[in-house]
Amino acid sequence: MTDQKGTRVRYLKQRLGFRLLSSMAILTILPIIAVVIYIVIQGAPAISREFITGFPEDGMRAGGIWPAIVGTFYLTLGTAIFSVPLGIGAAIYLSEYAPQNRFTQMIRISIINLAGIPSVVYGLFGLGLFVLFLNFGTSILAGSLTLAIMTLPVIISTAEEALRAVPQAFRTVSISVGATKWQTIRRIVLPEALPGILTGVILGLERAAGETAPILFTVAAFFLPRLPNSPLDATMALPYHLFVISTQVPGMPIKIQYGTALVLLTFVLSMNIIATVIRSRARASRQW
Amino acid sequence: MDRDLNLGEMIITRLINIAGYSAIIFVGMIFYFLLREGLPTLNEVNFGNLVSNRWYPIEAYFGILPLLGGSLVITIGATLIAVPFGIGTAVYLAEIAPRWVREILKPLVEVLAGLPSVVLGFLGMLVLAPFLRKYLQLPTGLTAFTGSLLLGGMAIPTVVSVAEDAIDAVPKSYRDASLAIGATKWQTIWRVTLPAAKSGVTTAIMLGVGRAIGETMTVMMVSGNAPVLPGGIRALFKPARTMTATIAAEMGEVATGSVHYHVLFFIGMVLFLISLLINITASFVVFRQRQRQERILS
Numbered sequence: 001m002t003d004q005k006g007t008r009v010r011y012l013k014q015r016l017g018f019r020l021l022s023s024m025a026i027l028t029i030l031p032i033i034a035v036v037i038y039i040v041i042q043g044a045p046a047i048s049r050e051f052i053t054g055f056p057e058d059g060m061r062a063g064g065i066w067p068a069i070v071g072t073f074y075l076t077l078g079t080a081i082f083s084v085p086l087g088i089g090a091a092i093y094l095s096e097y098a099p100q101n102r103f104t105q106m107i108r109i110s111i112i113n114l115a116g117i118p119s120v121v122y123g124l125f126g127l128g129l130f131v132l133f134l135n136f137g138t139s140i141l142a143g144s145l146t147l148a149i150m151t152l153p154v155i156i157s158t159a160e161e162a163l164r165a166v167p168q169a170f171r172t173v174s175i176s177v178g179a180t181k182w183q184t185i186r187r188i189v190l191p192e193a194l195p196g197i198l199t200g201v202i203l204g205l206e207r208a209a210g211e212t213a214p215i216l217f218t219v220a221a222f223f224l225p226r227l228p229n230s231p232l233d234a235t236m237a238l239p240y241h242l243f244v245i246s247t248q249v250p251g252m253p254i255k256i257q258y259g260t261a262l263v264l265l266t267f268v269l270s271m272n273i274i275a276t277v278i279r280s281r282a283r284a285s286r287q288w
Numbered sequence: 289m290d291r292d293l294n295l296g297e298m299i300i301t302r303l304i305n306i307a308g309y310s311a312i313i314f315v316g317m318i319f320y321f322l323l324r325e326g327l328p329t330l331n332e333v334n335f336g337n338l339v340s341n342r343w344y345p346i347e348a349y350f351g352i353l354p355l356l357g358g359s360l361v362i363t364i365g366a367t368l369i370a371v372p373f374g375i376g377t378a379v380y381l382a383e384i385a386p387r388w389v390r391e392i393l394k395p396l397v398e399v400l401a402g403l404p405s406v407v408l409g410f411l412g413m414l415v416l417a418p419f420l421r422k423y424l425q426l427p428t429g430l431t432a433f434t435g436s437l438l439l440g441g442m443a444i445p446t447v448v449s450v451a452e453d454a455i456d457a458v459p460k461s462y463r464d465a466s467l468a469i470g471a472t473k474w475q476t477i478w479r480v481t482l483p484a485a486k487s488g489v490t491t492a493i494m495l496g497v498g499r500a501i502g503e504t505m506t507v508m509m510v511s512g513n514a515p516v517l518p519g520g521i522r523a524l525f526k527p528a529r530t531m532t533a534t535i536a537a538e539m540g541e542v543a544t545g546s547v548h549y550h551v552l553f554f555i556g557m558v559l560f561l562i563s564l565l566i567n568i569t570a571s572f573v574v575f576r577q578r579q580r581q582e583r584i585l586s
Contacts, residue, residue: 093308118502
């Protein structure tokens with residue numbers, strides 16, 4: 001028999017422990033909310049039509065950030081063009097085709113490694129391969145390819161998880177009525193896994209849109225008072241622009257800095273929210 | 289028609305196979321280009337210079353020790369923050385929080401993972417650094433400690449999501465057995481659930497450390513950029529410079545093919561090898577755990 005005092009002490013310990021852990025969780029979450037709210041409050045006064053759609057003036061100390069917004073949009077799009085088909089293809093391979101052997105294990109280790117390589121090292125790689133060796137120059141093309149390889153692991157692992165979640169019975173039924181393996185994947189498995197795949201794609205692109213280090217030497221123009229005309233043009237981009245105006249330009253009005261941070265944050269967080277909504281809707285409506 | 293179908297099927301299968309192999313190809317290519325541009329360093333800079341403690345490229349001093357030291361100090365600081373908070377939050381989310389709290393908090397942790405590093409660096413410079421300078425009475429707020437604080441925060445989402453998955457994967461029967469013999473929920477967490485999830489939690493910590501070592505923009509903006517070899521605990525409250533920040537800050541200004549250019553790629557190679565080491569070790573821990581779980585289940 002446990003004596004009552006011991007039991008009381010043990011539950012007291014538990015109460016204190018739970019209190020401790022929940023306050024740690026709160027301490028982790030609160031700064032995130034604070035950061036977002038603070039940037040919204042500080043940045044909102046800078047937002048105006050001219051700020052969004054205007055070009056930088058007076059050495060970026062006045063005017064708008066339109067070229068940087070357009071640049072980030074193009075870069076995100078370019079990243080998607082390369083990383084989405086490749087990432088989904090790789091996920092299909094891993095979930096539907098890959099045999100269970102050492103080689104597949106090597107692919108998985110490579111994906112984990114790609115996810116862990118520092119973003120600035122991707123920048124070096126992009127500089128060495130795309131900018132110099134393939135002679136794309138500092139361009140949207142070189143930057144998109146660099147960012148695409150960086151986002152690949154996020155897309156592959158979430159897409160694979162979504163594909164694996166589709167019950168095996170779906171595949172068996174489709175094959176048994178005479179469909180080929182690819183027909184089964186395309187008509188049955190992919191549509192079922194689509195919301196999960198989409199979530200992964202958006203989260204990957206969100207990361208690409210916010211990154212600075214990989215585009216430092218592959219795309220970014222310090223100041224370019226026109227919009228890019230082709231994939232081989234350099235461009236301004238929101239994250240790099242924020243870096244430039246907060247560290248390299250003396251006498252920069254703080255309002256413009258916070259305004260730029262707010263626009264970047266809005267761009268990235270809206271992608272995050274879309275991904276979260278897609279996922280929770282898919283979970284709610286799932287029938288299997 | 290059947291032949292068309294077969295041909296199409298074959299082509300698509302080929303393409304999917306290639307996509308599947310792509311990750312290996314990319315890791316290989318990244319390593320190859322880092323070696324190609326980085327290895328000439330060993331011919332151009334003598335070894336004594338490379339491992340000296342002076343980084344001053346303009347006068348051809350290429351000692352990478354201060355940069356290694358800077359990365360080390362800032363990463364240790366970040367780990368000390370990210371590990372307790374990350375694992376604490378993961379345990380809270382997986383074991384304690386009511387369902388609705390979990391549904392709200394998990395997406396918020398993901399928001400933190402998505403915050404662009406340049407935005408955090410920007411706020412770090414403008415808000416956190418002046419605050420620390422005032423309250424810690426430092427000559428400057430841009431120190432290794434400032435970098436550690438922010439990097440610790442940025443590594444938390446990685447630690448939380450991997451650790452939570454691991455804790456979640458512990459079979460419910462373990463907990464039930466522990467509760468049935470009279471342990472409290474708290475005792476069960478510490479003596480049963482966490483030990484059972486040990487390898488996953490280890491992976492979470494390692495991936496968090498990897499995230500901190502590799503972070504670039506934030507650390508460049510808030511750590512003061514002084515390539516000085518750190519000595520002792522006080523170095524934490526002085527400016528420092530990491531390997532990542534050095535590459536980011538200097539690559540834009542060097543001539544392609546110069547000695548300085550090669551040395552920066554060499555540093556990139558060192559970073560790549562460190563992350564490779566961390567991630568390969570982490571993935572072997574995961575594979576071992578998976579195998580063990582399968583054994584238990586069968």
